[in-house]
Amino acid sequence: MVVLAQISDLHLDGTARATERAERVMRRLLALPGPLDALLVTGDITDHGTEAEYEEAARILGLHDPDPPFPVLMCPGNHDRREPYRKALLGEPPASDPVNRSYWVGEAVVVMLDSSIPGSDEGELGRGTYAWLEDTLDELDGETPVLLALHHPPVAVHHPLPDGFGLRRPARLAALIRDRPEVAGVVTGHAHSPAASVFAGRPLIVGPGVTWTLRLPWEGEDPADLDAPVGFAFHVLDDERRLTTHFRAA
Numbered sequence: 001m002v003v004l005a006q007i008s009d010l011h012l013d014g015t016a017r018a019t020e021r022a023e024r025v026m027r028r029l030l031a032l033p034g035p036l037d038a039l040l041v042t043g044d045i046t047d048h049g050t051e052a053e054y055e056e057a058a059r060i061l062g063l064h065d066p067d068p069p070f071p072v073l074m075c076p077g078n079h080d081r082r083e084p085y086r087k088a089l090l091g092e093p094p095a096s097d098p099v100n101r102s103y104w105v106g107e108a109v110v111v112m113l114d115s116s117i118p119g120s121d122e123g124e125l126g127r128g129t130y131a132w133l134e135d136t137l138d139e140l141d142g143e144t145p146v147l148l149a150l151h152h153p154p155v156a157v158h159h160p161l162p163d164g165f166g167l168r169r170p171a172r173l174a175a176l177i178r179d180r181p182e183v184a185g186v187v188t189g190h191a192h193s194p195a196a197s198v199f200a201g202r203p204l205i206v207g208p209g210v211t212w213t214l215r216l217p218w219e220g221e222d223p224a225d226l227d228a229p230v231g232f233a234f235h236v237l238d239d240e241r242r243l244t245t246h247f248r249a250a
Contacts, residue, residue, distance in 0.1 A: 008189030009209035013047035042189035043077025043151030054088030077151035123152025
């Protein structure tokens with residue numbers, strides 16, 4: 001069994017409000033009496049994609065701690081910029097190609113996919129990303145549970161704001177997942193609203209936003225609920241490749 005936490009859409013922008021909310025959820029995770037196998041951060045880590053914002057993110061997420069309590073696995077969102085992201089968060093030379101990574105977490109593999117499109121709020125997995133993903137899955141034995149994580153949901157969440165900037169051409173991802181029974185589910189961010197759906201016959205979980213929560217159309221006209229608690233999720237991936245999610249507030 002693998003236990004993962006997920007946070008998303010921190011939108012760190014140098015303001016005290018954004019910093020406090022991100023620090024609040026990290027304090028909650030660090031104070032857990034039981035261990036986490038990893039923390040997933042599903043994009044929009046910063047608001048403007050500046051190096052200073054990423055340096056603050058690295059501090060809050062504990063990326064430079066000598067003895068971190070759990071691995072922090074990340075993927076970019078539409079507000080992120082790949083060059084400073086790589087430099088400040090990954091300690092790599094700046095580069096503009098997609099930031100795709102896979103990680104062994106216990107007896108499972110977590111694949112963090114870059115669905116960002118430079119200069120656009122929409123999302124897309126490019127040909128290079130699909131080729132990399134297929135190669136990554138081919139290297140496994142077909143039995144190891146795999147969890148895919150990306151920023152943009154591949155399904156509608158029924159609000160015009162995130163749905164207007166969703167994942168382009170999700171059918172290709174759906175076809176890949178249908179052919180890969182080892183993929184246990186997909187987790188995303190972007191919508192700022194905790195949600196559960198189905199995609200390609202697998203669980204599709206949308207993590208809540210740290211910075212604010214999306215009001216759905218029947219909840220009010222202003223989409224941004226700035227006073228909502230800071231949300232996060234726990235994902236449990238069991239030995240039967242079953243994904244179970246619990247939502248919490250900090």
